[in-house]
Amino acid sequence: MLKLDKDSVKIPEGFIFEGFYSGIKKDGMDTALIVSSIPAAAAGMFTTNRVHAACVSRNKKILDKDQKVRGVIVNSGNANACTGHEGAENNILLAEYAAELIGSQTEEILTASTGVIGVGLPINKIKDSLNDLNFPIKNTQDGFLHSCKAILTTDTYEKKASVSLSIDGKKCTITGMAKGSGMIHPNMATMLSFITTDIAISSEMLSKALRETVEDTFNMISVDGDTSTNDMVLIFANGLAENSEIKTTTPEYNLFIKALRMVAVYLAKSIAADGEGATKLLEAEVTGAKSKIDAQKIAKSVISSNLVKTAFFGMDPNWGRILAAIGYSGADFDPEGVSIYFQGAPGYSCLMNKGKPHDYDIDSVRGILKEKNIIITIALSDGDASATAWGCDLSYDYVKINAEYTT
């Protein structure tokens, strides 16, 4: 049985983490290093926003070459986006200074930035702080926590998890951290996630595993529908667990992807639950859809609807808004076959049954709506496909956080 650790997170063999203060933010740690002691297979998924930062283009280029890398340097407080040629040069310098510190090639270091856009990256401050750093640090647990903190912007807590699994009798660990899409403070923030593992896996299979996992997890969350210029998920696998390398879709691969998914689901849900101003985590669970794409469209449409989000903030069982969001999702479905429930479909929470309003138990449903985590179950009668998406409610605090900041 796979078990998710979120408090005492395990660290994969051969990875070193550190988070520290470079003076980009006014206070708090703002720079992180995630480094493998030996070159590691790596894969990434990136923002689809046509306007994107230099770190996104550079990482893509490096990963496209299919070469092994040593790690990533991440800064928060400055997205280094819309900063022109100087920004692109600073992005390379960021990698260069980290490479000097750990003794690798510049090309072996990926980069990630998040924070204010259109402002030059204070690259010399980062250079100085790297020069002052004792690296490799002794206590990897402390270093891991520091790095989880250093990548945050408006998040209210660190997001981290690990799962250990046994492959060929070897203990492998997958460990992830993330920062939230509590977008745009001070100007625009970003969803970032970095996952490390000591499993031995080919870079082709690692890419495949990441793509499949992200589609069902990080790509199924929405805080406010705004896609950032810097979003990215990176995964590094250094092979130090010494299992025989996974090269095809074996049972070992399936076990790996199951464990990876546990980490990613947990991080994705944490991001949604910690969305700006959020008081509730909303989970839209669609079953009986004609295709997975239809199920995904419906799940995302429901958790992205401002009307659904405000209704849950107001603890209102407003199935009409949910139905409308299903209707305009662009998915193919039979409106006469839609049933809507809360919290995993106990009968008393049936708000709509096969396209018709249903007399639900108002007291039970009001009780459900006071909970912090709400599952909206949408049962269709069009096929066997399913999907889940996560989001949060829309509160006064969302407006406050995003309206009261002044550029």
Next chain:
Amino acid sequence: MLKLDKDSVKIPEGFIFEGFYSGIKKDGMDTALIVSSIPAAAAGMFTTNRVHAACVSRNKKILDKDQKVRGVIVNSGNANACTGHEGAENNILLAEYAAELIGSQTEEILTASTGVIGVGLPINKIKDSLNDLNFPIKNTQDGFLHSCKAILTTDTYEKKASVSLSIDGKKCTITGMAKGSGMIHPNMATMLSFITTDIAISSEMLSKALRETVEDTFNMISVDGDTSTNDMVLIFANGLAENSEIKTTTPEYNLFIKALRMVAVYLAKSIAADGEGATKLLEAEVTGAKSKIDAQKIAKSVISSNLVKTAFFGMDPNWGRILAAIGYSGADFDPEGVSIYFQGAPGYSCLMNKGKPHDYDIDSVRGILKEKNIIITIALSDGDASATAWGCDLSYDYVKINAEYTT
């Protein structure tokens, strides 16, 4: 020169309007009749939501037959959506009772409903109020105002306008009314607009004119991104102006569509400005796009972004959020060619110039942001196409209106 009348609205020849109270809402007028004294050509555009009310399906079916009609009966306070077979029957009865009153065939009367969904339409109350009505009423101006009021739900004011024009030396008038997409009060509301004209035009050309106009006006507004189950725009042309019938794309047709567009733009902007909780009307004007579709995608993406909307509520010149919304719009454009201005592009308001942040005059820009109507000009360098979209800011009151209602 065409002139828009919004206060002393002109009424086209041969149209009679009335608004009255049927007891669907707790108080205030909730039922309207718009009737032509002779059969009129008609056209309509409807919600694309897969879940839609009986009135939408029935109107489509009637208009597809290309037959002339006498008018429309509209009720507010109840959307008669998700009400099953009984709802469909009530929808036909609505038309039947109106037809009896005015002495027409049931098939000659279209219907529209807006308000709470999933609740049976109190059809007998409407029947009784129609029986008590003195129809045709004497004062068409009063009747017109009543009908403008009777179609409203959460709107804070009536939306109405007319334009008169001369075709073949005959005076023609186009008069429109609308209700806002201040969605979902009490459960879900709707954008409705009804336009009447005495111009003589074939139903084919009327359809074409409506489609072309709606694409650039009502389809380019967004209050909260939620598409209702009952949205519709109907136009009626009874020919009583006695111009020679417009049957092809003549200069007369072009003049007609120009005047129709003036009415539709005014109504669409009024809906956006009166969005729930809105304090500002936002107009995104895109120029230099590769294609009209690209321009439309960008304009709609910008005015639909929660982050852009909250920034304007907070009077923050946050060009980063605008740029991000341009970037994820799905449009094809060169990020290095994007310039962003406010209020029609005076130089001092240039926030971004050809993809780079620009030093704007902070005092002038802060002054602009205090205004009630804000134009966001987005100049691209990809081609000649342009588009405009309208929306509103996202305020505490939007959350309040939509969270504090309890089903």
